[in-house]
Amino acid sequence: MILAVAATPLSGPGVKETAVHYERYARLAATALSGDWASWPLKHLDKLAAGHALQEAIAAIIVALGEGAAQAADLFADATPDANGIATHLSIDVELGAPMPSAAISIQARQLRYYESGRINRDDGLPIFDEECVARFEYRVEYRQTFDEAEKYLETLPLHPIAGRRSPDLRQTRTFTIATLAHVAALFSDRVKL
Incomplete structure (x- = not known):
């Protein structure tokens, strides 16, 4: 559902277009910069196969957040x-690129120590507290169309008499974060809602 809403055109969705956009983004494959399939080395995500789909x-x-992953x-x-006195600030960003479907997920955790500043x-x-970053962890995986999916997408584009079929050059990125993901996780969890 999140993908269907986030991947919908800004001009407003039709039912058919929403389904098409959802399918284009849901099937994006985890890919390294080298072009090889990518996977996650993080707990809760390490069971995903190399080249797994964005929706997976x-x-x-969402399952990890529902199970209480917060540190x-x-x-x-x-x-x-x-x-x-050390607390984690966790951020998760999911970026969807358009018009050529692409995506990336970034997970970042900063462990901060809070102390009285005097x-x-x-x-x-009340006393004012300062913070010091004692550790920082980050991992990012990019999601791209497979060759076959990219060909299908390009076939939907109008044929330009000189340039042929090309993805439009007006690009946009939509992002949703841990705030959205945590609320969805709370729907499926018996934990307290955020």
Whole structure:
């Protein structure tokens, strides 16, 4: 459902177009810059096969969030659990590119230590805390059309008399984040909703 909404044209969807756009994005394959199939080395996502589909990765992220993944150590093998004033700031961004369907998922965790700065807030008299980043983890996977899917897409484009079939050059990117993913995860989880 998230893919169907996010991949829909800005001009407004028709039912047929929504289904077509969903299918184009859902089947995008995890690809490394080298062109080889890519996979995730992160916990909860490491069971996805190399070259898995975008929809599989999004589903796995939703399941992980529903199971309570919120710390760097819940996803990154070399991260230590939050303790002693250290807390994780987790961000997940899913970017959808158009008009030629492409996508990327970035997962970033910053472990921050909060400490009193020695200053007092003039308005409420409470101590002011500063933060220090003690560890940072990030992984990104790009999703692209397979050769066959790209050919099918190009066949839908009008034929230009000189240039042939080309993807339009007006590009856009839509992004949804952990905020959307966590709310969807809460629908399928018995945990407290965010």
